[in-house]
Amino acid sequence: IDFTNNKLEANAARNNSTFTPFDPNDYPDNTNWFDEILRTAFTQKHSLNISGGSENNRYFVGLNYFEQEGVVKKNSYERVNVRITDDIDFSDYFRAGISTDMSITKIDHLAGGLLGQAYRNPPVYSPRNEDGEFTNPDNLGLGQYANPAATLDRWNNVEPFTTRNISNIYFELMPIEGLTLKTSFSADISNYSTRNYARAWNVSIIQTDDSNALTRQYGRQFNYVWDNTITYKQEIDKHRFTVLAGSAYTSYFSQFLNGFNTGVEYFSDASLYLVNGDETTEQQASDGGSKRVNQSYFGRLSYTFDDKYMLNATLRTDGSSSFPENNRWGTFPSLGLGWVASEESFFNESEILDYLKIRASYGMLGNSDIPQGTYILPVDNRPYLSAVFGPYDSTNISQGATITTAVQPDLTWEVVEEYNFGFDSNWFDNQLSIEMDYFYRTTRDAIFPVILSATSGVSTPSGGNDRAYLDNNANILNSGLEFLTSWNKQVNEDFTYNISANATFQKNEISELQTGTIALYNGYRSSSISQVGRPVGEFYVYEVEGIFQDQAEVNNYVDEDGDLIMPNAVPGDFKYADNNGDGRLDDQDKISAGNYLPSFLYGINFNMEYKNIDFSIQGQGVEGVSVFNVKRIDRSGNQNIDQDFYDNMWRGPGTSNTYPAGDVLGGRNPDPNSFNVESGDYFRIRNITLGYTFSENSFFGNAL
Secondary structure (H helix, E strand, O other), X not given: OHHHHHHHHHHHHXXXXXXXXXXHHHOOOOOOHHHHHEOOOOEEEEEEEEEEEOOOEEEEXXXXXXXXXXXXXXXXXXXXXXXXXXXXXXXXXXXXXXXXXEEEEEEEOOOOOHHHHHHHOOOOOOOEOOOOOEOOHHHHOOOOOOOHHHHHHHOOEXXXXXXXXXXXXXXXXXXXXXXXXXXXXXXXXXXXXXXXXXXXXXEEOOEEEOOOEEEEEEEEEEEEEEEEEEEEEEEEOOEEEEEEEEEXXXXXXXXXXXXXXXXXXXXXXXXXXXXXXXXXXXXXXEEEEEEEEEEEEEEEEEEEEOOXXXXXXXXXXXXXXOOOHHHOXXXXXXXXXXXXXXHOHHHOOOOOEEEEEEEEEEEEEEEOOOOOOOOOOOOEOOHHHOEEOOOOOOOOEEOOOEOOOOOOOOOOOEEEEEEEEEEEEEEOOOOEEEEEEEEEEEEXXXXXXXXXXXXXXXXXXXXXXXXXXXXXXXXXXXXXXXXEEEEEEEOOOOEEEEEEEEEEEEEEEEEEEOXXXXXXXXXXXXXXXXXXXXOOOEEEEEOEEEEOOOHHHHHHOEXXXXXXXXXXXXXXXXXXXXXXXXXXXXXXXXXXXXXXXXXXXXXXXXXXXXXXXXXXXXXXXXXXOEEEOHHHOOOOOOOOOOHHHHHHOOOOOOOOOOXXXXXXXXXXXXXXXXXXXXXXXXXXXXXEEEEEOOOOOOHHHHHO
């Protein structure tokens, strides 16, 4: 209530009006909405594995059950899966194998919008009235809200039955020594169904619906890969090489069918079928699908001389139906070189360095994972585009058509090109290992949406509000250093330990944009920008100089001609810097304020064993990453705010020069600004494990 009064006071000052403050005594409740929707979640996993066989036949059978509760109530995931593998050596020249992993899952989905409702709802009312009915937030006089407890109670969106089968079968023929012919077929088949039921309710103005709507969806996916390879291995004196040639055919297929109806009464889950609804025009159905195929041919040569000098060369040609016929194929080479310097004679006398390998590589890889048919220009000729031409009483209907989508008919492969240099080393009787890599990775012809003007008359491929089409838009550079070090020590027969750490320093920038493209804006209220020489999606915002403390400060913030720079500001508003000094606040005044890609990632692990006790701890963190706190400005009405903002918000002259008053939507306060860009740096403990291994002579060991 105090926050709401603060906001209303600032808003009244902005509009030269008056307001009547709310009396906190009229709102005695103090509900923590997150407590109402969250819970302590549990996870359980059980496994039963059987393995065995003979020298020529090896099998494995595994049965697993996994259940995970979500921290939000009514959200859960449950899976049962069976895995079977069998490898058979029919002779010294022929072997075959098969594996299959079959699973059944059930998912109770997270209630849509629930977490946002819990964050924004004022805590000043209880979830239910004294009569047990859900409280209508409209009666508070604070504005329109959705009661989160009612939303959770009504939610009924599940995937009751999803099956998936991932299987592989292979055959290997070894006609002569060193030569292997292999064919392998892998399939990933899944069938799923979803059900979303919205029963009738009447809680508040924005929580009312009498339709009893039911949506059901059925879908299937069938993806498979057929690989065929020929491998020849040979060793002659100090020369060792492997030559491989092969092909791969990959197919991706998906299909779905949607149905919708209203008037479906709920008696139990068994009644939730479309046929139990209204036999009216409300019934709707839709379907769709996609198919994409890739064909690849590849070869690889691996060569080693005297276990010191190494070469690995690969050449592959890939074709994809994702691209137009003239750009369907791409060729991608790679080359890797290695030198085990520690095998040279001049290293023999080193007492501290046990192993040193120096590596260098270059490679290219193509990406075709984009929606199918994005280069094809569709024509919309649905019935509503038809028209009647002729006399008044004419019945001659002419079919109309229109184009509402822009495409790039010359779309081509997105290619990742990378250089890599590094070394591997072991020190002090192999107790210390150090690895380092430098990478220089360029993504050429990166594919992402180009946003067009709202007057262009086209729609986005995803069906949203932005007008866009997919194109090869930019070259993006990622470079950096990666380190990995580990110390292993056996103190005595009873005690061993290991400490390892890894670190990555990385830099991201756009090295080139498509000709004619100045910059690409994205994010909340165009809060991020992608431009040449800067990182992708860098936050581009107004710089907050402080908070206007009184009207005199607003009046004194003028340009060289004496005109107000922020004429609509009031005390408690953000004060934005006029960085170019032209007396206007526009994009020329915005600053780069970090981005979502961390510049430094690191991790540390510790493991130890003492007799039968083992202990491990894993930690991980990032530095140099920023986040844009949209939840503080993407709001309306008298919504709640986080505790940090409430404790530090401006309440009058001198109370804060960092946090504004509560009217965060007033004036230019909601413009993207540096206050909303916060540090995303963190360090967290990912896992702590303490174990005890029972010996065979113990009671538990004998029982097991």
